[in-house]
Amino acid sequence: MLEVIVNGKSRSLQGPVSVRELVQEMALLDKRIAVEVNGEIVPASQHSTYQLSNGDSIEIVGAIGGG
Amino acid sequence: MTDSSNDPLVIAGVEYTSRLLVGTGKYKDMDETRQAIEASGAEIITIAIRRTNIGQNPGEENILDVLPPEKYTILPNTAGCYTAKDAVRTCMLARELLDGHQLCKLEVLGDEKTLYPDMPATMEAAEILVNDGFQVMVYMNDDPILAKRLAEMGCVAVMPLAAPIGSGLGVRNPHNIRFIVEEATVPILVDAGVGTASDAAVAMELGVDGVLMNTAIAAANRPVLMAAAMNKAVKAGREAWLAGRMPRKAYASASSPESGLID
Numbered sequence: 001m002l003e004v005i006v007n008g009k010s011r012s013l014q015g016p017v018s019v020r021e022l023v024q025e026m027a028l029l030d031k032r033i034a035v036e037v038n039g040e041i042v043p044a045s046q047h048s049t050y051q052l053s054n055g056d057s058i059e060i061v062g063a064i065g066g067g
Numbered sequence: 068m069t070d071s072s073n074d075p076l077v078i079a080g081v082e083y084t085s086r087l088l089v090g091t092g093k094y095k096d097m098d099e100t101r102q103a104i105e106a107s108g109a110e111i112i113t114i115a116i117r118r119t120n121i122g123q124n125p126g127e128e129n130i131l132d133v134l135p136p137e138k139y140t141i142l143p144n145t146a147g148c149y150t151a152k153d154a155v156r157t158c159m160l161a162r163e164l165l166d167g168h169q170l171c172k173l174e175v176l177g178d179e180k181t182l183y184p185d186m187p188a189t190m191e192a193a194e195i196l197v198n199d200g201f202q203v204m205v206y207m208n209d210d211p212i213l214a215k216r217l218a219e220m221g222c223v224a225v226m227p228l229a230a231p232i233g234s235g236l237g238v239r240n241p242h243n244i245r246f247i248v249e250e251a252t253v254p255i256l257v258d259a260g261v262g263t264a265s266d267a268a269v270a271m272e273l274g275v276d277g278v279l280m281n282t283a284i285a286a287a288n289r290p291v292l293m294a295a296a297m298n299k300a301v302k303a304g305r306e307a308w309l310a311g312r313m314p315r316k317a318y319a320s321a322s323s324p325e326s327g328l329i330d
Contacts, residue, residue: 007118007120008118009120028119031119032129033164034116034163036160039156041160041163059118061116061117061118061119061164062116062117062118062119062129063114063116063131063141063165064115064116065092065094065114065115065130066090066091066114066115066144066146066281067090067093067115067144067146067232067281
């Protein structure tokens with residue numbers, strides 16, 4: 001079990017999880033997003049290989065309307 | 068000499084026909100957003116970057132589905148950032164999200180009431196971003212010295228405010244805008260504070276290269292109609308500027324001949 005923080009909220013993950021698997025779990029797989037883990041961007045090309053660790057702080061952002 | 072038919076706005080080497088840039092926030096819904104942007108004729112639109120699970124309905128279309136990067140030049144902003152660090156982080160995330168797109172609108176705010184830019188933090192962030200390869204369009208106050216510094220630093224456009232964001236007060240300090248235009252080495256766009264069509268025309272008549280607005284359109288009673296008005300106002304103001312206005316005079320100067328009057 002992994003305990004991580006995603007967008008400010010605690011989340012429990014079953015076993016080793018890649019960024020891609022987390023994105024998939026959150027139903028964001030086909031959406032335009034960017035992911036940051038512990039303050040560093042994880043590029044899309046690394047989403048499948050980057051493994052999350054216990055205590056990681058993850059930000060997943062998207063585009064919204066703004067001025 | 069340029070005339071209105073061949074007068075493109077050039078930002079970071081790309082030519083645009085429209086000198087009106089529009090924000091995509093505060094509209095009633097995606098449909099109104101799309102219609103307003105279309106009526107405005109804008110080719111460059113701003114977006115904000117936010118956490119995916121905040122304020123978004125899973126069923127609703129994403130802004131980039133409605134206004135796709137293939138059709139529009141997307142200008143991600145750093146709205147809501149109060150530190151240089153957050154602004155830089157936001158630009159990095161935006162670039163990643165937009166597949167390496169380097170254009171960004173930098174804004175670092177100083178306080179919530181006035182939403183005035185924190186200029187020291189803005190300068191700090193601008194330098195970091197320019198050195199990292201971003202094409203920075205920087206939101207700023209109307210200080211002519213800072214405008215010059217930001218251009219020297221390598222920002223691709225400098226964007227002094229007309230008035231506080233969302234205030235609709237129009238150009239509060241035309242004199243400073245004129246100073247900035249006179250010394251400009253990069254495009255100058257008035258950003259923030261425009262309220263109605265005449266404000267946009269006034270800005271263009273000061274010689275700026277473009278106007279960026281959001282609330283002026285979104286908060287109008289009829290946003291799509293206001294967008295159409297703004298489209299015309301920016302063009303009219305630009306043409307008036309290119310035409311070269313008549314001088315102001317202290318006294319009258321008759322428009323009709325003074326001879327041949329009946330007795």
